Amino acid sequence: MSNATALEIKNLTKVIGRKTIVDDLSFAVRGGEVFGLLGPNGAGKTTTIRMIVGLIGITKGSVFVHGVDVTKDFEAAMSRVGAIVENPEMYKYLSGYQNLLHFARMTSGVNRARIDEVVQLVGLKSRIHDKVRKYSLGMRQRLGLAQALLRNPSILILDEPTNGLDPAGIREFRDHLRTLAAQRGMSVIVSSHLLAEMELMCDRVAIIQDGKLVDIRSMNEMKGDASTAAQTTRFIVNDRELAMSVFANADLVCQTAPDNGELDVVLDPLAVADVVAALVHAGVRVSGVRTVTKTLEESFLEMTGEVRHA
Amino acid sequence: MLRLIQNESIKIALRLRTWIMAALIVVIVVVAAVIINAHLKPSTNWKQTLLSQNSQAEAMLSQPHGNLPATARAQIKAQVAVNTYDIAHNLPPGHQDAWIFTIGALSVAQIGVVFVTVVAGDIVAGEFASGTIKALLTQPVNRTRIILSKYVSILLVTCVMFALVLVSSIIVGGIFFGMSGVGEPFVLVNAKQVVTQMTAGSYILLGYAFALISGVMIVTIAFMISAVFRSSSLAIAISIITLFVGVSLVHVLSSFSWDKYILFSNTDLMQYITGGPPVAGMTMGFSIAVLAIYFIVLNAISWRVFVQRDVSS
Numbered sequence: 001m002s003n004a005t006a007l008e009i010k011n012l013t014k015v016i017g018r019k020t021i022v023d024d025l026s027f028a029v030r031g032g033e034v035f036g037l038l039g040p041n042g043a044g045k046t047t048t049i050r051m052i053v054g055l056i057g058i059t060k061g062s063v064f065v066h067g068v069d070v071t072k073d074f075e076a077a078m079s080r081v082g083a084i085v086e087n088p089e090m091y092k093y094l095s096g097y098q099n100l101l102h103f104a105r106m107t108s109g110v111n112r113a114r115i116d117e118v119v120q121l122v123g124l125k126s127r128i129h130d131k132v133r134k135y136s137l138g139m140r141q142r143l144g145l146a147q148a149l150l151r152n153p154s155i156l157i158l159d160e161p162t163n164g165l166d167p168a169g170i171r172e173f174r175d176h177l178r179t180l181a182a183q184r185g186m187s188v189i190v191s192s193h194l195l196a197e198m199e200l201m202c203d204r205v206a207i208i209q210d211g212k213l214v215d216i217r218s219m220n221e222m223k224g225d226a227s228t229a230a231q232t233t234r235f236i237v238n239d240r241e242l243a244m245s246v247f248a249n250a251d252l253v254c255q256t257a258p259d260n261g262e263l264d265v266v267l268d269p270l271a272v273a274d275v276v277a278a279l280v281h282a283g284v285r286v287s288g289v290r291t292v293t294k295t296l297e298e299s300f301l302e303m304t305g306e307v308r309h310a
Numbered sequence: 311m312l313r314l315i316q317n318e319s320i321k322i323a324l325r326l327r328t329w330i331m332a333a334l335i336v337v338i339v340v341v342a343a344v345i346i347n348a349h350l351k352p353s354t355n356w357k358q359t360l361l362s363q364n365s366q367a368e369a370m371l372s373q374p375h376g377n378l379p380a381t382a383r384a385q386i387k388a389q390v391a392v393n394t395y396d397i398a399h400n401l402p403p404g405h406q407d408a409w410i411f412t413i414g415a416l417s418v419a420q421i422g423v424v425f426v427t428v429v430a431g432d433i434v435a436g437e438f439a440s441g442t443i444k445a446l447l448t449q450p451v452n453r454t455r456i457i458l459s460k461y462v463s464i465l466l467v468t469c470v471m472f473a474l475v476l477v478s479s480i481i482v483g484g485i486f487f488g489m490s491g492v493g494e495p496f497v498l499v500n501a502k503q504v505v506t507q508m509t510a511g512s513y514i515l516l517g518y519a520f521a522l523i524s525g526v527m528i529v530t531i532a533f534m535i536s537a538v539f540r541s542s543s544l545a546i547a548i549s550i551i552t553l554f555v556g557v558s559l560v561h562v563l564s565s566f567s568w569d570k571y572i573l574f575s576n577t578d579l580m581q582y583i584t585g586g587p588p589v590a591g592m593t594m595g596f597s598i599a600v601l602a603i604y605f606i607v608l609n610a611i612s613w614r615v616f617v618q619r620d621v622s623s
């Protein structure tokens with residue numbers, strides 16, 4: 001059940017004037033996964049999300065929420081979706097609770113018990129009867145999340161959710177999302193231009209550039225799989241010249257790291273011990289060996305860079 | 311749908327400005343009563359004055375028909391009828407009671423229409439300005455139902471405003487001038503230039519009903535501009551301008567044959583009860599049809615634009 005497709009996007013295209021903002025985008029989000037839309041500003045992430053939730057019209061293509069076409073039956077589709085688009089603006093002249101009551105009236109089956117439950121979940125209980133005017137940005141974010149969760153959606157859609165939050169707020173938000181996905185089997189779709197954040201939040205990431213899908217990667221893939229594939233291994237040694245000749249003898253390609261001149265070698269993890277033995281045998285003092293994990297940022301730049309050259 | 315209307319009404323009712331405007335309406339009614347009360351001092355020989363007015367009028371009416379236009383004849387006849395009634399019932403001219411005061415309070419309702427315009431101009435545009443439109447439109451409710459619920463709540467506000475003017479002026483008028491006179495006749499010249507009369511009570515009901523209709527048209531313009539241009543200040547400004555310029559526009563353009571199709575030639579249905587229409591040949595049925603067409607077109611524009619709009623800011 002939780003692995004079934006929750007949200008499917010087929011050939012989604014948005015043309016405004018003569019500009020193609022989103023170009024033939026297709027992907028599917030599984031139940032219970034945190035799915036990221038990653039791309040630089042202006043790549044079309046927000047436009048994609050706004051098409052999914054019906055805020056802007058679809059030029060071509062379709063969006064299916066549990067098989068329901070959003071343009072054909074908006075109300076049925078949206079009853080399974082909770083959304084926060086950009087900053088969660090609520091009615092400032094109402095209290096947090098009045099805001100939630102307002103949105104509860106727009107969905108069938110949300111009673112006061114459910115409101116209380118959601119308020120508890122996002123940790124706003126002590127301030128829920130204060131006017132939203134008096135809320136901090138973090139509290140507004142939590143109220144926005146409560147609004148999105150009211151109808152117990154199976155898909156949660158968040159556009160740039162951590163914009164303007166402080167680091168503690170971001171961390172708290174991230175924890176919320178992971179809990180919701182893991183414990184409730186909720187699919188979460190998040191857009192962001194912040195790589196580090198996506199790295200921590202998502203199971204899979206779709207990389208978007210110029211409105212086109214560049215690639216979809218699971219986070220493990222992107223960082224490099226630790227067990228099998230060849231990895232960049234960094235050696236910290238006293239005599240770099242000597243070490244390089246040892247690598248050359250073993251037919252290994254060695255690069256000097258750009259930042260500090262350490263030696264980076266791409267090799268099978270199982271061969272690391274042998275290489276170290278050879279170095280020591282040749283009289284090189286090895287003071288450190290570690291695998292260099294590719295950050296999402298590096299993978300990302302690699303991928304989007306390729307697109308630019310193509 | 312009822313819960314959506316409830317939502318929109320709550321959002322209007324929980325704003326301070328709504329209560330300030332309601333309080334202002336009541337204050338204006340009270341102030342008007344105080345001012346009128348201060349100027350109520352009939353002269354002692356008012357009966358003599360009325361009698362001599364009447365005999366002058368009779369003299370004018372006895373002249374050959376060609377010398378006096380029919381409109382003027384009707385006006386004079388109406389004045390004579392009023393004077394005769396006042397003398398017979400011992401009512402000095404300019405006398406007040408709750409019912410006369412309530413009819414006068416229709417001009418307070420005009421101010422009330424301006425207030426409702428502020429609410430109508432903000433009800434869609436305000437959601438865009440505050441960004442709450444995004445949360446509102448990502449609920450499992452389609453846009454047609456949302457715009458409809460907003461429009462219905464604006465109509466409710468308009469009705470409540472007229473009810474407030476009506477009830478507060480009856481109460482305030484009753485306190486200041488007494489409640490007697492609800493059956494007192496209102497003498498008026500009808501559209502066929504014939505002097506007729508109706509009771510104060512029915513005149514009030516008719517006057518308020520027709521004022522409500524013209525108020526709804528103004529408010530609908532504000533609502534349409536709010537939905538189309540997403541700017542509350544523009545919506546408020548344009549609808550107030552049309553409210554005040556509209557009627558004079560009708561006079562300026564009266565030489566054109568299409569003048570009668572202008573909205574403001576038709577908003578005041580009271581013109582078919584007293585006086586007659588600005589353009590000869592217009593009937594109440596014609597005006598109601600024109601109003602209905604404007605009503606449908608304005609709302610169709612609001613609906614179409616709101617449902618199609620890309621929310622992307």
